[in-house]
Amino acid sequence: QRSNLASTLHSLDGRSYGNYKQIRGSYEFGPVTVFIDRVQVDPFASPSKVRIRINRSEAGFPTDITTDRSDRIAASDFLFRVGDSFLHRNDRRAIILGRPGQEVLERTNVVIDDEGLEARLLVNLPARGRRILGHQAADILTRDVPELAQAMFVHSNLSGDDLREHVQLHRDQQELRNHLGEEGLLAFIGNGAILPRRAGDSDLPMDSSAVAFSSPASLEHTVTLSSGRSLTGMAIPRGVTVIVGGGYHGKSTILRALERGVYPHITGDGREWVITEPSATSIRAEDGRAVTGDDISPFINNLPSGTDTGAFTTTNASGSTSQAANLVEAVEVGARSLLIDEDTSATNFMIRDDRMRALIPANREPITPFVDRIRPLFTRRGVSTVLVAGGSSAFFEVADRVIALDAYVPQEVTETAHELVGVSAADLTGNVEPDSAAVGDHSDVSAPRNPAEAAVETAGEVFTTPQPRIPTAKALRPSSKTKSAKAKGLGQVQFGKAFIDLSAVSQLVDPQQTTGIAEALEYMSEIFDDRVSLTEALAEVEDMLDAQGVDGLTGNRDHPGHVARPRPQEIAAALNRFRGLRLVD
Ligand code: ADP
Ligand code: MG
Incomplete structure (x- = not known):
């Protein structure tokens, strides 16, 4: 059949492009089957769809790392990367397998199922003008594509150790993520992690000038995984965590790493052991966005226009309303933690200082700032926050812990910050959930901590479960x-x-x-x-x-x-x- 496809392609050389459609079908190349599923109609249309497939018995992969669903995702990711580097090394530009990034994602490009292994390719069938380049096409489909399959799918052609390590890393990351959930922790950053990236437009790790992460002693946590791997690093508990520090001392870089920590990262990335609970959601201001029927009333009420903020709709949200909408929407779909950076927040959504509270009476200010809602959000809805706030002390009194960055090195400064605002740890303990079991149990009502919070709490149940939104x-x-x-x-x-x-x-x-x-x-x-x-x-x-x-x-x-x-x-x-x-x- 090999000669069959090759001779068809040779014979099509110089004919008009549309004739390519006759090559649809499946072809055997030793243990590899090439499926030509869809043929593009002209050279400028989206590329043709081609699959390569091999049976498990021919591929010879060990079953202990290709049976479990999560292992298959990791092993497929490994093969995806092998295929990608094969194509680059050999400059096979007509064949598109997709571009791997720093994360391991579940994707369609390479899949492992019970019967075999399969890659989904896109192939640009070659042309000169609108004429078929048949000899080139024969090289691509009957030589290059089967070679790619051999490189990816025949286990003896791969480094079996690298594959095994790739799968094991993924398992360990998953186990650590599960461990965080069991321990009531929101995130973990391993000592030695490299958080900064090479450039604003590159997701690769910064070079040797990066300062490796090291945990403050007070937040240090050690886990030994079932693989025997032991990890030590900073564990961020649930609750309210505020990150402070001078400008350019690495605050946003940590938050960004936590944002990405919902995904597993590959070896050498520097964020292999940055693990965040999977529902963590980054919340920012986004003025101009549309909002449809959100209940933003916990944050915004009594708009001068008389608009109902219990079901708020706009085609052009302001900074504060957009951030409120982003927040309630995240909670609606089950976010158990929010990641917020001052750099991308609307100040009037986040805080209001005392003089402004004195000048503008509460009933003339539609916004209840986030600082007044951050604790009930946790105690009533079980939603934690990690917040970067270098410009204001307003969050000290509502923070379970404050982490200060000094030249990229974190220190815990909770006590000092609490002293500054006259709050003691005891004031807060009543509000901290005892363990993760309480998360999601919204009935946990604890005593208000201070007069300001008492006022908020008695103002009514601000975080009642909102009406489900039903799209037409x-x-x-x-x-x-x-x-x-x-x-x-x-x-x-x-x-x-x-x-x-x-x-x-x-x-x-x-x-x-x-x-x-x-x-x-x-x-x-x-x-x-x-x-x-x-x-x-x-x-x-x-x-x-x-x-x-x-x-x-x-x-x-x-x-x-x-x-x-x-x-x-x-x-x-x-x-x-x-x-x-x-x-x-
Ligand atoms: P901040 O939010 O505190 O102003 P950023 O997180 O934006 O600071 O970091 C400022 C700069 O420092 C960025 O260019 C970032 O890449 C770099 N940086 C951050 N963390 C580190 C680190 N651990 N080692 C070296 N450079 C870092
Ligand atoms: Mg910043």
Whole structure:
């Protein structure tokens, strides 16, 4: 059959491009099967879809690291990287496998199933003008593509140790993440971690000038994993953590590392042992975004326009309302911790100083600043916060702990900070949840800590569970039968005729996740029926993804293209930013 495809391609040389369509089908190359699933109609159309596949028995991979679902994600990621470097080393530009980043993500590019291993390629079939370059095409499809399969899928061609280590690292990271959950911890940063990146536009680790992370003694935590690996580093408990320090001392860099710590990182990244609980969500101001029916009343009330902030809708949110919307939306989809940087926050959302409180009476100020809500958010809703605040002491009295950075080295300064504002540790203990079991149990009502908080608490239950938001089916139903959602790079999704701007959604790390979001919107548009809430639809998507993997998101089961699994937080972020979103009253 090899000669079959090769001779067809040779014979097509010089003919018009459309003739390529005859090569659809499957071809055997020794143990490798090449499937040509879709052939592009012209040289400028999206590339042709090709799969390579090998049976397990031929591939010879050890089953102990390719059976468990999570192991398969790690092993697939390893093979993805092997394939990527093979293509680069040999300059095989016509073949597209996708570009790996610093994270290990669940994706469609390479998959391991019960029967075998498979890679999904995109191939640009070569042309001169609109004529087929048949001899080149034969080289690509009957030589280069099978060679790639041999390099990736034949275990004896790989470094088995590297593969095993890749899978083991992923297991250890997962175990550490589970351990954090069990211990009521929100995040862990291992001693020796390299947090800063090479440049603002590079996710690679900073060179040797980086100062390696070292934990303050008071927050140091050691874990021994079942692999025997022992890790020591800074553990951030649940509750309210404030990071302070001079400008340029590395505050934002830590927060950014925590943001990314929801994903596992590869060996050599420097953030291998930066692990954050998986629902942690970065919250920032994002003026100009649309908001549809959010209950932002815990933060904003009595707008001069008389607008109802219990179901707040706008096409153009301000800095503070956008940040409030981002926060309540994150909590709505189950964020158990929030990551907030002063650099990207609206000051009037975060704090209001005493003189301003004296000058502007409370009933003339629609905003209740976050500083007044940060504790009830934890005690009533079980939502923790890690906050960078170098410019104001306002959060000292509501902080369970304060970490100061000095030339990138963290120290715990909780006692000093509490002394400065006249709060003692005892004042706070009553408010700290005893353990993680209480998280999510919103009935935990503890005594208010100080008069200011008492006033807030008696002002009524500010964090009652909001009404579920139910999108109308009509608003989300694509107008045409063709695909209506499409990713445009990392930061934008086209949905029908509208564009959804995701450039402020900072935990989106790979353009393939954006493709995943587009597919998820498409998928969810079939779920909404004027009764299903946004959170119910997201849960349904999660269940499907857990059962079927990312392939299940796409309509095309043979060759789904290159898609990575987004978190539910980022899928919700896209839906919430869709300007066409409408809710059932
Ligand atoms: P801040 O938010 O406190 O103003 P940043 O986190 O933005 O500070 O960091 C300021 C600069 O210092 C950045 O260019 C960052 O890359 C660099 N930096 C941060 N952490 C380290 C570190 N551990 N070692 C070396 N450089 C660092
Ligand atoms: Mg900063």
